Each structure stands twice: as structure tokens, then as C-alpha cells.
Amino acid sequence: MKKAFVLFCGLSTFALAETADTVPLKIDISQLPPQSKLIDNVVVPVPSEIFGVLDRLGKPNWTAVLRTFKRPIKPSGDQSQIALLLGTVIAEGFIAVEAENAEEVKKIGNNVLILSKSLNADRKAKQRAQSISEAADRKDWQTVRRELDKALDDVKETMVEMQSEQISQLVSLGGWLRGTEALTAVVTNDFKPDGAELLHQPMLLDYFEKRLANMPTKIKSNAVVTKVQQGILDIRPLVGTVDGTQISEKTVKEIGRISADLVKAINAKAQ
Amino acid sequence: MKRIIATVLLALVASVTPVSATIDDALSLALEAANPYVKEGFTVREDYWGGDLPVKQTKAIVHQLFKGNEYWFWMATDVKDAKISVHIYDSDGNLAETESKAVPVNGGKAHASFVRPKKTGSYYLIVEIEKSPEERTTWSLAYGFR
Numbered sequence: 001m002k003k004a005f006v007l008f009c010g011l012s013t014f015a016l017a018e019t020a021d022t023v024p025l026k027i028d029i030s031q032l033p034p035q036s037k038l039i040d041n042v043v044v045p046v047p048s049e050i051f052g053v054l055d056r057l058g059k060p061n062w063t064a065v066l067r068t069f070k071r072p073i074k075p076s077g078d079q080s081q082i083a084l085l086l087g088t089v090i091a092e093g094f095i096a097v098e099a100e101n102a103e104e105v106k107k108i109g110n111n112v113l114i115l116s117k118s119l120n121a122d123r124k125a126k127q128r129a130q131s132i133s134e135a136a137d138r139k140d141w142q143t144v145r146r147e148l149d150k151a152l153d154d155v156k157e158t159m160v161e162m163q164s165e166q167i168s169q170l171v172s173l174g175g176w177l178r179g180t181e182a183l184t185a186v187v188t189n190d191f192k193p194d195g196a197e198l199l200h201q202p203m204l205l206d207y208f209e210k211r212l213a214n215m216p217t218k219i220k221s222n223a224v225v226t227k228v229q230q231g232i233l234d235i236r237p238l239v240g241t242v243d244g245t246q247i248s249e250k251t252v253k254e255i256g257r258i259s260a261d262l263v264k265a266i267n268a269k270a271q
Numbered sequence: 272m273k274r275i276i277a278t279v280l281l282a283l284v285a286s287v288t289p290v291s292a293t294i295d296d297a298l299s300l301a302l303e304a305a306n307p308y309v310k311e312g313f314t315v316r317e318d319y320w321g322g323d324l325p326v327k328q329t330k331a332i333v334h335q336l337f338k339g340n341e342y343w344f345w346m347a348t349d350v351k352d353a354k355i356s357v358h359i360y361d362s363d364g365n366l367a368e369t370e371s372k373a374v375p376v377n378g379g380k381a382h383a384s385f386v387r388p389k390k391t392g393s394y395y396l397i398v399e400i401e402k403s404p405e406e407r408t409t410w411s412l413a414y415g416f417r
Contacts, residue, residue: 023356023371029364029395032331043318045335049416053339145314153317197338203393204335243362243392 042207044172046152047094047179048145050198055098057195060186062099067092069104073111075118076269080219083167084228084266086115086155087174093132093148095182097141105136105144112151119167121158128154166219169211173228174266176204180235181263184256188249196247199255205236224265231262294321297379297411300347304374304381305415308343313415321411324400332396332412336388345374346398346412347381353403355410359386360395367394 054060073089075082093108109132116125128151135143152171159168180199187195212220212229219225235258238251298319305315320332336342346357359368370385388394400408 023358023366025366027360027364027395027397029360029362032395041320041332043316043320043334043414045337046316048314049340050337052417053337056339142314146317149317194339197391200391201335203333243390 042204044176044204044207046145046149047091047175047182048097050179050183051094051098053198054183054186054195057192058190060098061189062095062186063101064189065182065185066095066099066101066104068101069107069111072107073114073270075115077224078222079119079164079167080170080222081224081266082115082118083159083170084174084177084224085270086112086119087152087171087176088178088263088266089115090148090152090171091175091178091182093151094145094179097144097148100139100141102136102139106133109133109136109147112148116151116155119155119159120162121155123158124154125151166211166215170219170225173208173211176208177228177231177259177262177266181256181259184252184259187252188256191249191252193246196249196252197245199247199252200239200243200245202236202239202241205232205239208232209236224268227265228262231258234258294409294411296349297321297347297409298413300349300376300379300381301345301411301413303376304345304347304383305343305413308415312417313341313343314417315413315415319411319413320396320398321409323407323409324398325407326400326403329397329399332398333393334396334414336386336391336394338388338391340416341385341387342414342416343383343385344396344412344414345381345383346410347376347379348400348403348408348410349379350403350405350408351379353380353405353408354401355380355403355408356382356399356401357384357412358397358399359384360397361388361390362393362395364395 089108089111093105096104096108109129113122113125113129116122128147132144132147135147152175155171156168159165183198209232212232235255238255240247298321302315309315322330324330344357344359346355348355358366358371361367368384368386372383374381374383398410398412
């Protein structure tokens with residue numbers, strides 16, 4: 001768990017009209033003070049949060065979605081690209097769990113260690129990689145999922161301690177992109193409106209867009225980061241604004257094309 | 272001499288001032304509240320929210336939820352005499368939770384709310400310190416899904 005945490009401001013201007021034991025059935029979201037609507041502390045969902053829904057909607061062929069590693073990953077590019085790459089590798093781990101591919105999960109655990117070392121964020125990574133490997137051997141998928149989530153959190157925590165919070169956000173973004181690419185692959189293969197609706201994540205896209213825009217020039221000038229920033233802007237209008245928006249099969253494919261292109265750019269030279 | 276007096280005074284103050292509550296302490300209690308639900312198949316996320324608030328002030332957290340999942344949100348504080356709450360609203364401001372209750376924890380207070388989202392999208396988690404003997408009460412909010 002990350003220890004450093006953001007202090008929320010108290011919002012004296014927004015008080016629920018609520019007695020001790022009653023909860024208002026409706027509140028006016030537009031009356032929330034501006035600072036309460038800021039999305040500074042967004043918790044980005046892990047891929048398994050979405051994959052579980054897909055499992056209930058049908059029988060996705062996760063083996064077909066999974067990208068296998070033929071050899072240990074080669075960290076390439078600067079820290080920002082490695083952070084994005086680490087995010088995609090952790091997301092691949094969640095896909096490997098869905099595919100119940102123990103060998104691939106173990107390779108991914110090792111790749112997480114390699115990339116964490118490249119980011120100087122490997123304090124807990126060795127232990128984490130070992131836990132992932134042992135749980136994969138036991139086919140204890142729930143524990144693998146938990147360890148992958150912890151691996152993500154360990155890296156973020158270390159990066160925050162190293163005053164590299166912005167790099168840590170790129171780890172989340174990389175994971176989100178690979179998770180989104182996988183989601184579009186599953187939905188495209190067996191289109192269901194409820195599956196497509198899972199792509200409706202405007203708040204997360206706004207969050208990523210804002211975070212990327214506020215990154216220092218040094219990070220933003222990286223060609224891959226620039227490409228990712230443009231890709232997020234391209235995806236944003238496709239997911240709709242209003243909750244309940246129907247996302248068409250054509251749009252799912254377009255989001256899939258953009259996210260696949262970005263994941264490919266992040267992974268260039270890594271294998 | 273002044274320095275010695277100041278040191279002694281500081282030591283005295285330190286000895287009577289309670290150790291400040293931390294978000295980690297509140298988080299431990301939120302996870303304690305979550306524990307029974309893990310046995311029911313809920314996956315508790317490593318990430319969480321936290322902060323401190325004065326009494327009767329609220330905080331709104333915007334969070335992405337997915338239709339098809341079930342979610343529990345567990346809010347906790349280590350202030351034993353506090354009363355806290357977390358409630359879940361959809362993007363239209365409608366109360367979305369179907370269950371909301373106090374959860375017993377050792378050494379603090381916890382409150383949990385459950386939602387089965389009708390739509391995929393942004394939801395508002397409204398956290399509040401309803402009562403507390405403290406000027407500001409430290410809290411933490413964890414969540415789990417299945």
C-alpha cells in the first residue's frame with residue numbers, strides 16, 4: 001500500500017442536507033464545489049476489474065489475446081518509456097491470469113523485476129516476482145492478481161518517494177492502454193453492447209489527458225509520450241460523455257486500433 | 272537555561288499529546304472491515320483514498336465503476352467516538368448504493384456501502400465525518416470488487 005497520500009481539503013461549502021440517520025436520495029452534482037470535482041486522486045482500475053465482467057458476459061478467448069514473451073524483456077528508451085512499458089507488462093500479467101497460463105505469468109513476474117530495476121524501483125520487486133511465480137505454480141490466480149496489483153503499487157510508491165510521481169502515473173497509463181487494447185479485442189471478437197459499455201471511461205481519460213498535459217517538457221518531449229498524449233486525445237471523444245452511452249462496434253474497433261498502435265510504440269525494441 | 276526550559280516544556284507537551292492519527296491507521300481498520308468480504312470473493316484494491324476532515328464537512332471522490340461488477344466501499348477512522356459515512360451516487364446525483372451500514376472494527380469506526388452499478392461510468396463517493404471529538408478526523412477509504 002502506498003504510504004504517502006494526498007490530503008483532501010475539507011469542503012465547508014458542500015454539506016449534505018442530511019440528518020443523522022437519513023441519506024439524501026438525490027444530490028445536485030453541479031453544486032459540488034469546483035475543488036471536489038477535481039480528479040487529482042483518481043484510482044485507476046486494474047484490468048481484472050474489467051476482465052471479470054467480460055468473463056460473465058461470455059467466454060473470451062484470453063489465450064488469443066495474450067502476448068507471450070519469447071525472451072526476457074529489454075528495457076528501452078528513457079524512464080518515461082520504461083514506465084509505460086512496465087504498465088503494459090503488468091497488464092499482460094492480468095491477461096495471462098485470465099488465460100491461466102502459469103509459465104507466462106512467471107515470465108511476466110521476471111519482466112516486472114527487470115523493468116523495476118531499470119526504474120530503480122526494485123526494492124520489493126524481487127520478493128514480488130517470487131510471490132507471483134510461486135502463486136502461478138500453485139495456479140492460485142487470485143493471489144497472482146493481488147501480487148500484480150501490489151507490484152503496481154510498489155513501483156508507484158517508490159517513484160513517489162523518489163519525487164518521480166509523474167513517472168509513476170505513466171505506469172498506470174501503460175497498464176490502462178494495454179488493458180483497453182485487450183478489452184477491445186475481446187469485445188470486437190464477440191460484440192455485445194454491455195461489453196462495449198465498459199469502454200465508457202471519460203473521467204479516466206480526462207485524468208490521463210490532464211496529467212500528461214502537466215508533465216514536464218523533458219517527459220513530454222519523449223516521442224512515445226507525445227504519441228500517447230495524442231492517442232488519449234483521439235480516444236476521448238469516442239467513449240462518450242454521458243453515462244449509458246452506447247458505443248458501436250465500429251467505435252470499439254477504432255479505440256482498439258488506437259490503443260494497439262500506442263502499445264506497439266511503447267513496446268518497440270523491448271523484445 | 273532558556274533552551275533547557277524549552278526542551279522540558281516540549282517533552283511535557285509531547286507526553287500529553289496523543290500520537291497523531293495517520294491515514295495508515297485508518298486504512299488498517301478499513302481493511303479489517305473489508306476482511307469478511309474477501310472471503311465472499313471480493314478483491315480489495317491496493318490503492319485507496321484518505322485524508323482528514325472536520326465534522327459535518329464532506330468530500331466527493333469521483334470514481335469509475337463498471338456495470339456487471341459489485342463493489343463495496345469501506346471507510347474507517349481510528350477515532351473511536353467518531354461517526355463516519357460513505358455514500359455512493361451516480362453521475363446524475365441519484366443515490367446508487369443498495370446497502371449501507373456501520374461495520375464493527377477494533378479501535379475505531381467503520382462504515383461500508385455496497386453498489387451494483389446500473390451503468391458503467393463515473394460515480395461520486397461522498398465521505399463525511401458526522402460526529403467526532405477531534406477537530407479534524409483522519410479517514411481512509413478502500414474498495415473491493417467482484
